[in-house]
Amino acid sequence: MSSDGSNNKKMSIIVTKGTLDWAYPPFILATTAASMDVDVTLFFTFYGLQLLKKDLDHLQISTLGNPAMEMPMMGMHMQMPNIVSAIPGVDAMATKMMKNMIKKKGVASIPELREAALELDVKLIGCQMTMDLFEWDQSMMIDGIEVGGAATYMEQALQADINLYI
Amino acid sequence: MTNFLDTKGMNCPLPILKTKKAIKDLTAGETITVESTDPGSVKDFEAFCRSTGNELLESSEANGVYSYIIKKSA
Numbered sequence: 705m706s707s708d709g710s711n712n713k714k715m716s717i718i719v720t721k722g723t724l725d726w727a728y729p730p731f732i733l734a735t736t737a738a739s740m741d742v743d744v745t746l747f748f749t750f751y752g753l754q755l756l757k758k759d760l761d762h763l764q765i766s767t768l769g770n771p772a773m774e775m776p777m778m779g780m781h782m783q784m785p786n787i788v789s790a791i792p793g794v795d796a797m798a799t800k801m802m803k804n805m806i807k808k809k810g811v812a813s814i815p816e817l818r819e820a821a822l823e824l825d826v827k828l829i830g831c832q833m834t835m836d837l838f839e840w841d842q843s844m845m846i847d848g849i850e851v852g853g854a855a856t857y858m859e860q861a862l863q864a865d866i867n868l869y870i
Numbered sequence: 871m872t873n874f875l876d877t878k879g880m881n882c883p884l885p886i887l888k889t890k891k892a893i894k895d896l897t898a899g900e901t902i903t904v905e906s907t908d909p910g911s912v913k914d915f916e917a918f919c920r921s922t923g924n925e926l927l928e929s930s931e932a933n934g935v936y937s938y939i940i941k942k943s944a
Contacts, residue, residue, distance in 0.1 A: 711921070736883040739890035740921040810881040810908075820887050 714864040716745040718857070721870065722754030724763040724799060724814065730870050731755075731817035737866075738824035745864070746821070747857040749831035752870075753838070756830050756845045760815050764799040775801055822848050829856060873902035877911075878935065885911050886918055889940070893924060898944040901927065906936045915940075 715737050719730045730752075734744045748756050754763065767773055768789035774781040775798065788794050806813065812820075821828065828849040835842070835851065842851065850856070861867045875892045877885035885906045892902055904915070912929065915938045919926040928939040 711923075732883050735887055739883075739886050740918060810879045810884070812881070812884050812887075824887075824890075 711741045712743075713741070713866075714743045714745075714860070715866040715868070716747065716857070716861045716864045717868045717870055719746055719748045719752035719755060719870055720750050722751030722763065724765045724802060726870065727755050727760075727763060727814045728817075730868075731814060731821060733868070734826045735817055735820045735824060738821065738826050743827075744821075744824075745827040745829065745857075745860040747829045747831065747860075749834050753830055753834045753840070755814070755818070756828060756849055758844065758846055760818070763814060764795050765802050766795050767798055768795075773798075776805070818846075822846075827860070829860075873900065875902060875904045878905055878907045880906070881908055882910055882914065886914055889915075889918070890922075893940065893942050896942045898942055901939055901941045904938045904940065906938070907934060908936070911936055911938075 715733075717730045717734060721727070730746055734746055738744045765773075766789055767784040768786060771783070771786060773784050775784060776782075784798065803813075805811075828846075830842075830845060830849050830851045832851050832853050834840075873892065873896060875888060877888050880888070885904065885908055889902070889904050892904075896902060906915075908914075912931075915926060915929065918924075919940060923943040925941040925943065926938060927941050928937070930937050
């Protein structure tokens with residue numbers, strides 16, 4: 705166990721969600737684990753693949769299906785009823801509020817965490833099948849990623865001490 | 871011995887990420903002082919040092935600022 709990356713621990717995470725809020729857990733855990741000398745692999749599949757696009761400005765949060773979401777508003781914490789998500793512009797507004805809070809509280813942005821993941825040599829694998837399904841081209845994605853399938857992920861997972869699905 | 875890292879105002883996991891980056895540039899045995907305003911950083915720096923083998927020489931708090939002195943392991 706030393707700071708040169710020789711503790712031989714491995715972690716893998718399957719990343720399946722493409723919203724701004726759900727982008728946080730995989731990137732926070734991946735960068736922190738890599739900082740603690742863990743060898744980390746992230747496998748991005750289905751909507752999670754959005755997190756490998758060059759531009760991440762399109763990531764949004766949705767109030768739909770999330771009755772636990774509270775927003776600080778006018779000095780209190782207001783719950784967002786599910787029904788309001790049907791109103792055009794509500795997701796965009798909620799996303800804007802969330803981004804403002806993130807900035808105000810000194811929380812890292814997703815592009816910042818993804819950059820840190822690359823710097824820390826976290827292995828980023830995009831799902832080939834998802835790319836075919838959604839008709840995406842690798843030119844839409846950032847450099848420094850691999851593209852592979854379930855077997856590529858499984859090879860990593862079989863060697864890992866921790867495997868998570870987010 | 872004047873290595874210093876200011877992470878005040880940053881939230882989890884940024885203080886740890888910045889510290890890891892800073893430690894990388896040190897030679898074994900060198901120390902670094904890190905300051906943070908994140909209350910969660912107290913337990914996090916203990917865990918970080920235990921897991922990476924770096925030594926947490928000192929952990930203190932004054933007026934909401936947490937200070938850590940970390941010695942890089944060999």
